Amino acid sequence: MTVVERREIALVDLLDRLLAGGVVITGDITLRIADVDLVRIDLNALISSVNAQVPSPFEEVSR
């Protein structure tokens, strides 16, 4: 299987890896933007912003 044959990767699969995986560099010499907590927070913000636009499929729970 090659890269070319692959269909476009779902964004959520990509973010699973790019925001939760990869080496986290936390040295003083970096701008210190890559630490895990920040990424978690931003991903949560992202999910809630998406949720605001797309109604949740589990709405019925709150009868």
Add this chain to the structure above:
Amino acid sequence: MTGLRYVYAVCRPFGTPLQAQLTGVGGDPPRLLPHHDLVAVVSHVPEADFAEEPLRAHLEDLDWLTAVARAHQGVIDALTTVTTPLPLRLGTVFRDDSGVRTMIEAREESFRRTLDRLEGRVEWGVKVYVESGPEERAPAPPAPRPASGRDYLRQRRTASRAQDDLWRRAENFATRLHETLSECAEDSRIHAPQNPALSGASGRNVLNAAYLVPRTQSEEFVERVDRTKDGEPGIRVELTGPWAAYSFAGEETSGEEER
């Protein structure tokens, strides 16, 4: 102005040049920055977008994040065809080339160890979904109109029992699948289930796992996944990859990585 340095990955030096037309984050072609026996793959990015404050703000902008994520992945994919890259977390930015060199120098032992561990391996993603239960599907199956309250309750009970049964089967299925796949993988990671609102996938994600597999055994791994795909009604298996080993880029040595 020369901008900041966005680092995609660290690799061993490789002989094959990257595709000439490859563009990275912000449209800047990825460049190789060798240091000792390692190479950092970097793009020059504008300070206006990638300094700490603007980057923090941008990360909450889904369109911006999507563009950067796709560009980042494009470069990692290109690297994967010529070497085994060690990917860095999205948004790893340094002031200048010498900042990147200092970072490599501080971590070169660990980079080498991890690169050795990942050499020739790829990551496969496997997700298991439980399809929505019958009562959530539309249109509803032509159940006979309940003649009485008791009939109605009986129908509800049957439906909810069917759903409980499906969940139990899905749990067993996912556990067995994970065991089977772990046998032919060198390592595995369980990620948090994906949020259906973000993924747009139907059904509920009950297993979201990553497996580290030697390239040479990838075919066998994929066949193993394919074989499990039929036969379990209401349960769906999805395979993604091959990926660079994003989920296995952390050091194994620190105790917490083991969890």
